Amino acid sequence: MVSLEPIVCPVRDCPIPIDVMLRSSENFLIGAHKANLSHHSDGFPDVDAVSDSSEVVDVTESTETLKLLMKFVHKRPYPNVSLLQDNVLLDLAMASEKYMVHSAMIACSMCLQFTAQKYPIRALAYAVQYGYAEIMDAAAPFTVFESMETVENGLNSESALFAWVGQKRRFEKGFGSN
DSSP states (O other), X not given: OOOOSOOOOSXXXXXXXXXXXXXXXXXXXXXXXXHHHHHHOSSSOOTTTOOOTTOEEEOSSOHHHHXXXXXXXXXXXXXXXXXXXXXXXXXXXXXXXXXXXXXXXXXXXXXXXXXXXXXXXXXXXXXXXXXXXXXXHHHGGGTTTSOHHHHHHHOSOHHHHHHHXXXXXXXXXXXXXX
């Protein structure tokens, strides 16, 4: 079911005409601008790639995540990501990496570096997947008391799990455990 609300840009008072529509995972349509997507990201198709302005582009992100992400592809003040709930911040961080919205990538990664202790396994998985050593360093110490099963379920790859096991062993040796 598609939303019956008018399709608008999520940026308040945006004067730019909508020329592409994004359909969220909940089937809500969000208005966007091909030129903005092209100029402010490296992950959306180029401005000339979508020719039909009535075309709908299906994406896997939630409506909330897409609305936040679209605020980073405008020449306006960006949202304060430090005020976002944990899962919303992580979802935005993942979407910003997927679509390579650099302004959102840096805002989210900096915030995650200082809040990784709140959700260390998800932060660690994100950091390993996208190569943020500072976030890995911030999150890893808060995961050493987690069970192997919990961490294995939370991390995205075997290499991340092996890195975690190495970190846990170093931690345990430092405290005289086996």
